[in-house]
Amino acid sequence: MRTTVGIIGGGPAGLLLARLLHRTGIDCVVLESRARAYVEQRQRAGMLEQGTVDALRECGAADRLDAEGLIHHGIELRFERERHRIDFPVLTGGRTVTIYAQTEIVKDLIALQLAEGPPLLFEAEALAVEKPESQAPVVRFVHEGREQMLSCDYVVGCDGSHGIAQGAFPAEVSCVYAHDYPYSWLGILADVPPSCEELIYARGPGGFALHSMRSPSVSRLYLQVPNGTDVKDWPDDRIWDELSARFAIDGDWRLERGPITSKSVTPMRSCVHEPMCHGRLFLAGDAAHIVPPTGAKGLNLAVSDVRVLARCFAEFHRTGSTQLLDHYSELCLERVWQATRFSYDMTRMLHTQPNGDVFDRRMQLARLRRITASRHAAAELAANYTGLPLAL
Ligand code: RFL
Ligand code: PHB
Secondary structure: OEEEEEEEOOOHHHHHHHHHHHHHOOOEEEEOOOOHHHHHHOOOOOEEEHHHHHHHHHOOOOHHHHHHOEEEOEEEEEEOOEEEEEEHHHHHOOOOEEEOOHHHHHHHHHHHHHHHOOOEEOOEEEEEEEOOOOOOOEEEEEEOOEEEEEEEEEEEEOOOOOOOHHHHOOOOOOEEEEEEEEEEEEEEEEOOOOOOOOEEEEEEOOEEEEEEEEEOOEEEEEEEEOOOOOHHHOOHHHHHHHHHHHHOOOOOOOOOOOOEEEEEEEEEEEEEEEOOEEOOEEEOHHHOEEOOHHHOOHHHHHHHHHHHHHHHHHHHHHHOOOHHHHOHHHHHHHHHHHHHHHHHHHHHHHOOOOOOOHHHHHHHHHHHHHHHHOHHHHHHHHHHHHOOOOOO
16 A cells, blocks of 8 residues: 555544645545544543634534534633632633534544545554655554555654554654653543533542533533542442532532443643654654643644644645655644643642642642732633644
């Protein structure tokens, strides 16, 4: 097999990149190691920046998003049993965010790609990227029980944080900057209407809690738990009791309960891989960087990487110049580090530090109070949350 751009991974980054390239007339092939049903069910993100929504609209993948997505004009910060609203349009000059599940974006992009191309192979696992420094890199992969080769002009690793593309970077050219957090998130989906209209980020007595949603009848909630937590130790009643305690305020508010349909524990990590390209191999999305979910940046960063990369490829296709492609890594990394910083700050400000002392807690409170007391500080949070501009 041969193609211009070989894309490893059919998550949001790989699928959107394929769509953008296809619309520019650049041929590509997507290799996805998992089955379609698995990729379409994997529960993950839900909060989309304005730029992410715009990108999906521009490539004709937003019909269902426009019909079913929930537009949010702010979030609530809850601490010390009080609620404080951050109003995005007022603080950012009109920006909003949209709640629409990553699973639904993936379903929409897969349906479009299977109907209109380019080729998308499920259960096609990439084993290695060979000769990334050459003019003709190759992806070695297994499909239908046979090992095969995909010859490419360029390869893009959109294969997530456990992918193989990173492994093709020689150790001497790649730096990995990482930070592990001493807590995880227990996430649930529940068949109950959300108890709030906007997302609530709470710093409660036993730690952090987040109230999000998927639709007017499905709630998505998260609880800070210790690393190594087993979901079996968290029967439904214990989860609801703990969530209720962490969201509690002085005043009239109640967390509605309902049947829990999914439970999972996710550890939290920040990691940036520099540079994001080597020879003719590029990394995009979680393959290049991961952030803790507190700032809701992971999916949005994956989308902004592939928007930049698609523009670099479009420029090359139109003019034959590799000038933009040569600067892909620098074009992305400034924004990546800003999102990494924002996610780190949000995480540290809202989670209870195990073995943290009173001084840590007072610092957290001082940060939260500054945001709720100063329009300038709130505007800084709102600008980062709704998404910083793209470099291109
Ligand atoms: P993905 O989604 O991991 O997709 C990578 C794909 O590559 C495939 N793959 C391979 N294919 C072929 N050969 C191989 N050798 C392969 N190895 C792997 C995998 O099967 C997979 O299909 O990466 P991508 O596309 O970069 O997308 C990134 C996002 O998925 C991720 O950043 C977000 O989900 C993070 N995230 C959130 N991001 C947001 O912007 N807003 C949120 O509200 C938000 N909430 C979250 C989140 C992540 C969470 N978890 C579970 C980590 C909430 C949670 C709980
Ligand atoms: C989600 O809806 O899954 C979600 C929303 C906001 C976050 C993280 C996750 O910060």
